[in-house]
Amino acid sequence: MAVPSLRGRLMRMIMLVVPLVWLVATGLSGYAAWHEVNELYDNQQRLFARQLLYSTPAIARPVAPPGPGSDAVDGMALALWDAHGELMLHDGEGLNLSPHPGFSGFLTLEAEGKQWRVYYLSANARTVAVAMERKERWEVVRGLLAAQWLPWLLMVPVLLILLWRSVARGLAPLERVREELQHRTPDDPTPLSRAVPSELTPLIDGMNGLIARGAEMLSRERRFTADAAHELRTPLAALRVQAEVAQLSTTTQARQHALGQLTLGIDRATRLTEQLLALSRLDPLQTPAHLAPLRWQAIAARALEEARRVAAEHGIGVELQQSVPDAEVLPLSGDETLVGLLLRNLLDNAIRYSPDGATVTLVLAADHVAVRDTGPGISAEWLERVRERFFRPPGQSQPGSGLGLSIVERVAELHGLALQLENHPEGGLVARLVRA
Amino acid sequence: MRILLIEDDDMIADGLKAGLGQLGFVVDWFRDGKSGLAALSGAPFDAVILDLGLPGLDGMEVLAAWRRAGRSEPVLILTARDALPERLKGLDAGADDYLVKPFALAEVAARLRALIRRRHGQSGPLYQHGALSFDPVARRATLSGQPLELTARELALLELLLVSKGRVLTRELIEEKLYGWGQELDSNAVEVHVHHLRKKLGTAFIKTVRGIGYTLGGS
Numbered sequence: 001m002a003v004p005s006l007r008g009r010l011m012r013m014i015m016l017v018v019p020l021v022w023l024v025a026t027g028l029s030g031y032a033a034w035h036e037v038n039e040l041y042d043n044q045q046r047l048f049a050r051q052l053l054y055s056t057p058a059i060a061r062p063v064a065p066p067g068p069g070s071d072a073v074d075g076m077a078l079a080l081w082d083a084h085g086e087l088m089l090h091d092g093e094g095l096n097l098s099p100h101p102g103f104s105g106f107l108t109l110e111a112e113g114k115q116w117r118v119y120y121l122s123a124n125a126r127t128v129a130v131a132m133e134r135k136e137r138w139e140v141v142r143g144l145l146a147a148q149w150l151p152w153l154l155m156v157p158v159l160l161i162l163l164w165r166s167v168a169r170g171l172a173p174l175e176r177v178r179e180e181l182q183h184r185t186p187d188d189p190t191p192l193s194r195a196v197p198s199e200l201t202p203l204i205d206g207m208n209g210l211i212a213r214g215a216e217m218l219s220r221e222r223r224f225t226a227d228a229a230h231e232l233r234t235p236l237a238a239l240r241v242q243a244e245v246a247q248l249s250t251t252t253q254a255r256q257h258a259l260g261q262l263t264l265g266i267d268r269a270t271r272l273t274e275q276l277l278a279l280s281r282l283d284p285l286q287t288p289a290h291l292a293p294l295r296w297q298a299i300a301a302r303a304l305e306e307a308r309r310v311a312a313e314h315g316i317g318v319e320l321q322q323s324v325p326d327a328e329v330l331p332l333s334g335d336e337t338l339v340g341l342l343l344r345n346l347l348d349n350a351i352r353y354s355p356d357g358a359t360v361t362l363v364l365a366a367d368h369v370a371v372r373d374t375g376p377g378i379s380a381e382w383l384e385r386v387r388e389r390f391f392r393p394p395g396q397s398q399p400g401s402g403l404g405l406s407i408v409e410r411v412a413e414l415h416g417l418a419l420q421l422e423n424h425p426e427g428g429l430v431a432r433l434v435r436a
Numbered sequence: 437m438r439i440l441l442i443e444d445d446d447m448i449a450d451g452l453k454a455g456l457g458q459l460g461f462v463v464d465w466f467r468d469g470k471s472g473l474a475a476l477s478g479a480p481f482d483a484v485i486l487d488l489g490l491p492g493l494d495g496m497e498v499l500a501a502w503r504r505a506g507r508s509e510p511v512l513i514l515t516a517r518d519a520l521p522e523r524l525k526g527l528d529a530g531a532d533d534y535l536v537k538p539f540a541l542a543e544v545a546a547r548l549r550a551l552i553r554r555r556h557g558q559s560g561p562l563y564q565h566g567a568l569s570f571d572p573v574a575r576r577a578t579l580s581g582q583p584l585e586l587t588a589r590e591l592a593l594l595e596l597l598l599v600s601k602g603r604v605l606t607r608e609l610i611e612e613k614l615y616g617w618g619q620e621l622d623s624n625a626v627e628v629h630v631h632h633l634r635k636k637l638g639t640a641f642i643k644t645v646r647g648i649g650y651t652l653g654g655s
Contacts, residue, residue, distance in 0.1 A: 233516035234445050237537035241451030244541035248458040258454060265447050393491075 007167045014163060022152060026145060033141045041137055042106065045119040048078075049130040053121050056080060056089065056128075075133035077116070083125035097129045108134075173197060177204065187222075189215035217284065224283065224389070228276050231390050231401070235269040275403040278341060279389075282410040288335035296329040296364050297322075299336050303343035304362060311351045317359040318347065329364045330433075334415040342411040345404040346371040346431050352400065353429070370432040377423035386421070412436075437552055437595065438479060438613050441465045442472030442498065443487040443514065448537075452485065455541040460575050460592060461548065462616045469493025473501055479612050481509055482552045485544065488515035488526065496529055503530035510551035514539065549573065556599045563598040565652060568637065570598055584636055589614060593629045597642065597652045606649040 004012075079097040080089035087099075096111065102122045109116045115134040120127060173196040180192060191208040194201055242265055246258035304318055311318045322329065343362070350360040350373035363370040378386055382393040387409055390402040405419070408431070412419050418436040423429060439461050443449040446467075453463045464479065466472035469490040476484065488495035499511055510532040515522070518536040526534050533547050549572050553559070563570040567580040575591050577584045586594065596605065596613050610626045622628070630642055630650060643653040 230516045233518075233537040234448065237516070237539060238445060238447035238451060240538045241448055241455055241541050245451050245455040245458065248455055248541070250458070254454060254458075258451070261447055261450055268447070 007164070007171065010167055011160070011164065014160070018156070018159070026149065029148060030141060030145055033144045034137070037137050037140050037144075041132055042117070042119070045117070045130045045132055046121075049119050049121040049128045052078060052080060052089075052130065053123055053126060053128040075136040077129075077131040079129045079131075081127045081129075088126075097131060099127055099129075101127055103127070170197065173200060181207075187215055187218045189219075220283065221280075224280065227390050231272065232269075232276075235265060235272055239265045239269060272401040272403070275401045275407060278407055279403055279410065282338070282407065282414070285414055288338055288414050290335045290337075291333050292336065294330075294332045294334045294336060294339055295326075296369065297326045299340050299343060300362055300364060303340055303347055306344060307347035307351060307360070310348070311360065314351065314354075315357045316351050316354050318351070319359060319361045320364070321361050322364040324364070324366045328366050330367065330369050330435075332415060332417075338411045338414065342408050342433075343369075343371070345408050349373075349404050349431070350375070350429070368432050368434045370430055372424060372428055372430045374428040377427065377429045378421070380423075383421055383423070387419070437482040437548070437592070438462045438464070438616065439548060440472070440475055440479075440481040440484045440509075442467075442469065442475075442490065442495065443485070444468060444490050445487070448487075451541070452544065456545060456548075459541075459545045460572070460588065460595070461545070462592070462614060462619075464616045469495060469498045473498045476502060476507055476509065479617070480609055482555070482613075483548050484509050484511045485548070486511050486513050486531070488513060488517055488522075496526065499526075499529050499531060510555055512544070512547055512551060514544070546573070552599065558599070563595070565598055565601070566641075568641070570594060579637060586636065587632075589629055590633055590636075593626075593633060597650070601652055604645045604648050604651045610650070 076091075077097065078089065078091050079087060079099075081099040081101070082088050083101075085099045085101060090097075097109075097118065100107075100120050100122075103120045104122050105120060107118045107120065109118050109131070116131045117134055117137075118129050118131040120129050122128075177192060177196065177200075189212060191211060192204050194204055194208075196204055239262060242258050242261045246255050246262060249255035249258055300320060304320060308318045347360060347362065350371050354360055354373045354375040358374040360374075361372045363372065378393060382391075385391050386393060387405050388402075389406045392400055392402040405421075409419050412433055413436075416436050417433045420432040420434060421429065422432070437460070439456060441449060441452055441456075441463050443452065443465065444467055449465045449467070453465055456463050464475065464481075466475050470493050472486070472490070473493060486495045486499060490498070495513065495515070499513075502509070502511075511530065512533045512535060513526045513531045514535050514537065515526070516537045517523075523534050523536075532551050535544060535547065549561075553561075553572075561571070561573065563572065568577060570577045570591075572595060575588075577586055577591065577594060592614050593610065596610065607626050611621060614626075614629075615621050634642055640653045643651050645651055
């Protein structure tokens with residue numbers, strides 16, 4: 001769903017609310033004006049009636065109403081009756097006021113479609129009526145309201161323009177951010193400028209976090225790809241050269257040798273590719289995909305079964321040494337597939353670098369899980385460096401990708417574990433996983 | 437032609453050794469920089485194939501050490517590092533050529549031949565001597581246009597004599613050029629090859645310099 005623009009939303013709201021507020025304000029002020037005008041004119045009518053009643057001689061004769069063109073006031077009418085109800089004075093505008101002897105007060109009359117407000121005053125046996133057309137009062141109120149409306153109406157466009165511009169100015173930092181984002185390369189790690197309205201700083205901070213994480217991931221992947229490309233070239237070169245040798249060979253023996261090397265080379269390239277894929281899948285993970293309490297016993301059993309198959313070819317024994325009941329082995333929540341991969345890599349390494357006939361032990365304990373071999377160990381010089389990706393200590397006769405320990409470390413890291421490598425005092429290497 | 441190969445990957449080295457052997461080279465292989473560094477003075481190598489990513493002593497350091505010591509053997513660098521700065525660094529450090537893995541065996545051989553040819557001041561691809569013509573790529577020799585039936589060792593000896601025109605080669609040098617380390621050879625192997633070549637090319641083709649060795653006869 002499209003979210004309307006802030007500016008449009010603001011403008012629409014103002015266009016809706018301002019007239020509404022004006023309407024209510026006008027209604028209120030109209031009401032107040034109407035009240036005041038009524039009071040004013042009522043008082044005038046009252047005053048006028050009193051003056052008329054007391055200033056007219058008691059024996060006044062009936063007078064004819066003034067003809068058209070006289071100075072009669074529009075919308076006003078008056079009448080004076082004597083004690084007998086005889087009309088003595090009349091300026092009626094066609095309004096036929098009837099006498100109400102002895103009545104004093106206001107009445108509303110309707111005549112010829114016009115509404116009149118009439119004030120009767122009876123005193124000294126005479127009655128006077130002063131009428132005023134209601135419309136007259138309305139016009140006054142309308143005039144008052146119009147005087148109020150006009151400046152408002154003139155100000156509306158000005159207000160809208162000012163608002164439009166101030167909103168535009170307020171949103172300018174957003175536009176700057178947009179432009180900055182549009183022109184930025186995906187691997188640019190520099191954070192966005194925080195010179196934005198305070199409402200936007202959480203957004204910018206969030207984006208900066210994302211940028212930093214993205215840049216870090218990208219640089220890690222780039223490094224990985226560069227390393228991987230470099231490392232893939234060697235087995236490929238070996239494959240190519242052996243294939244060419246096989247083609248060139250004139251003797252069956254030489255060809256058989258080259259073909260044998262080719263098979264070994266394919267195995268090596270396959271393993272490297274698998275390790276690379278495993279690592280590239282592990283790399284972007286923040287947490288293991290599936291979390292469940294780890295059943296070390298079951299994971300170890302599967303890893304051992306696989307390891308024993310390979311170990312048997314070299315007469316290497318693989319043993320499980322468990323010092324605590326199943327449930328008490330390094331309690332941890334994690335992904336069994338990944339932990340299985342970790343154990344397989346550790347066992348694979350141990351078997352690979354153990355002399356024929358040696359023993360590899362998988363230890364399951366309450367506070368650690370370890371794989372121990374009886375091989376030559378790793379010289380102190382390389383003990384830390386072997387964790388580096390693609391690093392292989394010099395003088396290796398065993399094929400390897402240099403990625404096994406990287407995979408182990410990555411899985412361990414995902415599970416809050418740390419990998420400790422040390423040479424056992426009695427010989428061999430111990431790879432131990434403990435809580436980080 | 438005897439080649440010194442310094443490469444830490446067993447499978448590549450094994451392939452290069454076998455493949456270049458098929459193409460008429462004798463290859464001695466060392467797995468790390470330290471032993472490779474010393475090996476150059478151990479035998480009369482015609483060219484070196486040097487891997488850069490070596491354990492212990494890096495290939496670039498090996499090369500620099502040789503050049504500092506005044507060794508002028510042509511060096512072909514073979515590496516997985518393909519970035520331009522790396523290539524420039526290698527060439528500037530005194531390498532004569534540069535090949536990035538994976539490479540074609542034929543190209544390695546061709547570049548080695550070109551390096552060796554240039555070293556002996558020869559620019560054409562064919563070696564000529566009188567009526568004899570030798571093609572080091574096809575490993576074929578013809579005498580007056582007639583193809584000659586020569587064994588691999590005879591071809592190697594012929595090539596050696598052709599590139600060393602005007603020089604007297606001792607029996608030891610010929611042995612060292614024709615056989616790598618660890619290859620079995622009879623005490624009179626060189627004499628046997630010389631004898632066979634003379635039978636096929638004419639006695640005057642190889643001159644015996646008494647007490648010293650052999651050299652190419654006058655054309």
